[in-house]
Amino acid sequence: MIHYIVNWLGFAVCHQLPERTLHYGLAALPTCARCSGIYVGLLAGFVYLVAANRKHESGFPPWWALAFGAVGLGLMGLDGVSSYAGWRPTSNELRLITGLLAGSALPLVLVPMFNFQAWQDASEDRIIKGWADFGLYCLVIVAAFLAFQYRPGWLYWPFYLINGGAIVLAFVYTNAILVVLLPWWSQKAVKVRDLAVPLLIAGVMGFGELAASYWLHALVLAKLGQIG
Numbered sequence: 001m002i003h004y005i006v007n008w009l010g011f012a013v014c015h016q017l018p019e020r021t022l023h024y025g026l027a028a029l030p031t032c033a034r035c036s037g038i039y040v041g042l043l044a045g046f047v048y049l050v051a052a053n054r055k056h057e058s059g060f061p062p063w064w065a066l067a068f069g070a071v072g073l074g075l076m077g078l079d080g081v082s083s084y085a086g087w088r089p090t091s092n093e094l095r096l097i098t099g100l101l102a103g104s105a106l107p108l109v110l111v112p113m114f115n116f117q118a119w120q121d122a123s124e125d126r127i128i129k130g131w132a133d134f135g136l137y138c139l140v141i142v143a144a145f146l147a148f149q150y151r152p153g154w155l156y157w158p159f160y161l162i163n164g165g166a167i168v169l170a171f172v173y174t175n176a177i178l179v180v181l182l183p184w185w186s187q188k189a190v191k192v193r194d195l196a197v198p199l200l201i202a203g204v205m206g207f208g209e210l211a212a213s214y215w216l217h218a219l220v221l222a223k224l225g226q227i228g
Helices: 002-013 033-052 063-084 092-105 107-118 131-150 153-179 192-227
Strands: 021-024 027-032 057-059 123-126
Touching (some): 002 027, 002 033, 021 153, 033 063, 033 131, 033 153, 063 092, 107 153, 131 153, 153 192
Antiparallel strands (some): 021 027
């Protein structure tokens, strides 16, 4: 059942081409190298920022941290567009690196946005406070890359489940930012339990989006099969 659910999530967001997917031995992850990088990078960045900031900081990082994130997003886009257009070859390692850079850039903006809009006592402090803080943030992303790159067999199931969980987090968290814009929940949360209803609504929205994406992916593959 777990295997089916995680593969369902992967199919909803990724082409799952075998040659572009990272393998732990003979076992494949549910998403390709680039998508794995994006979602796990987002999850790693989110976990670090939440763990390192206990006052619901809502200030955006310094400009240089945001610039680093923008470069990461740009590099992923450049790698994807140039390789799909046939201008240059790429590799799973490069897809993974650019995916991690892009995915880890997103929490730098999403976390302070959510904190500002959801929490009644959100601090105005920056989510990244300086170079040392940003260095630790980068180390988390490097650790994720190494775990992907060397892929010891015993890490397969942890990373398989982490990959699926990261997809869920991406959809639920981004939808939650929209939900807490509504006046019933905007800047009202004092404790985590106050977010139960907004997160439930965001979860339903995310499931609907994933189901629609899964259906569209299956439809496209069916049409291509008929054409072939």
